[in-house]
Amino acid sequence: MLDSNLSHWLEAEADALDRGLREADDVLPQLASAGVLGLGVDEQYGGAGGDTCAAVEAIAAVAGHSLTAAFVLWGQRTFIEYLLHTDNATLRERLLGDLLSGEVAGATGLSNAMKYLSGIEELGVRAAPTAAGWQLDGRLPWVTNLRKRGFVVAAAVELSGAAPFIAAIPDDLPGLTRSEDLQLLGLQSSNTAALQLDALQLQHDWLLAGDARQYLPRVRPGFLGLQCGMTIGLTRRCLQEVERHLAGSRSVLEAEWRELCAQLEQCAAELKHGLCAGRFQSEPASMFHLRIALAELAGQAVQLELQASGGKAYLQQYGAGFARRLRESAFVPIVTPSLVQLRGELQRQAAGADA
Template identity: 30%
Template sequence: MAAIARIAEPLPLDVAGIVHEIMRPRLGAIDAGEYPADILRALGAAGAYGHHADGTAAGLLAAIDAMTEAGQACLSTAFCMWCQDALVWYLAQGDEAGPRRHLAAIASGAALGGTGLSNPMKAFSGIEPLALQGERAGEGYRVRGRLPWVSNLGPGQRFAGILSLPDGRRVMGLFEAGAEAVSIAGNARFIALEGTGTYTVMIRDALLSDADVITHDAAAFVPRIRNGFVLLQTGMGLGLARGVAALMRADARGRANAAFLPLGPDAIEARADALRARVAAAAQAHAETDRANFLETLRLRLDVSWLALEAAQAAMLQFGARGYLEGSEPFRRLREAQFVAIVTPSVKHITTELARAT
């Protein structure tokens, strides 16, 4: 009897395969507000969020490159990846062992979660007060406050937050969306990145147990993680710029008539390459806690923002009226690029910090 041929199981997709085969067909739905939870889990299973858990420069760069790959197609997904990556970063670098019980699930994408550090990063720069307040209560802290926008969330998904105590100390902990006294509500609609699971979080006397405290001294902890926090964001802007360059090249008709515009796809790619080299160099110094090093990280992040904005604008100029249509790809990329420039630390925030240093 002839042997029965065995049907080979399909190989798991890598990040590029997930982007091409699963994400790209759903770009319109994600842009319209679909939260791509299954795609985010698949990216985690492909290893996208686990690279930097070891705290090395190589791991940090690999995480940025994975985000760049996704960002070439969809900034909403790349932003959610950054939220996930940031949470991995906090847990892996944290002072306390308790929250690390969640690290494996979050790094693998089995569990999804976000970062609630937009407000604290502004607070540490004196832009706004800390939104969460707490006080010691038994073996933990009683916490209250409101975070207006926390992304990559849904019921049961975790996020980090920093609270201030009456004596001025700051504590960083892990909260669960939808848990007792931690409610979420979607009460805004954005011009882009609507599919990012972004909610307002209301914390009403929730108990943060010591088992969920990442650090009891956030003032000392944040300088250790802030370079990595910001460097990870560069994957969003670099991905968008490279995606825009590819979009412009694929538009043979528009490209022929846009030869004399000031910024074309070759120049965009060259700038992206140069910035990627700077990111690699900066990753080597991510553990440095001095302010001068952090300002250099901010300058790099600012330059990535400018490239994303200029690249998306260049695509609109090349496509002309075709790009000005509702639902067009250049219009989506332009809206996404504006988010690169306003996500914390925003261009406004960064330029303020740099001006203080002069």
């Protein structure tokens, strides 16, 4: 259950957040004061305790109101997850408190790294060793939660002759330039921009992981599981909207609605069970299948909402919530790992198994 102040704020601001009419920097303080940033974080680290599934459900609950806010929460909570998995205890101690309180925004620029892990693209940031650390150059074309006042971003870095590594990069280093906000179809108040790194001097103590190829598979279940929370919440909300229309002539949709509700809750239960059992690190394919199934359910649910609402959904006067969910749902298949990437990965794994 979400704090009722947060629920009301999100419900009132969801359209403005999606269209960029509300200041993006307002989102994180709202999430922090409702206590959702520390869910699934051990109390010894200053969190609220519980397991990652509590965080998945919190992201789902936020996404039921606003996918923009849920994506900001995903970025923040996923960065926290990176810190929970780092061997650099000093960095964790330095950053975790400010991330849990929302003082600092955590941004995850690791789409590039996840694609790199699947052999899809080269890393966009390169390092040259220096006496105190590294000089970094390159670009991160998409990063969310780059708050104008204080952020730290996680990036994967290519290092010639050695394993690629994962670094945390604070926003106040010379050589780091944030672009203007990207102009998006939706999710506009999400502080999404590009980062340019030019001769940026980073010290060793900002290292999150010395070997990206070992670290990324460890954090991927959290990365992807928390991201699935967004899809679960959006889909649940569409199906709730369908239910409101089922009486009378729309009753013909009831069987499909029941089927989608059952499939959604089945997928959500499997996801949470696999996450808590730690199954997805050794069986990533089963998580990829769940991500694909959830994305397909989101697409079907938003279309069913349209059928259930009928022409009213097409009128600006009544249909703003539906129109926003339609735009929000367009994000689900393309966020990394995108459905195209996952299908390619599953195809490669199947071909490898046959060989």
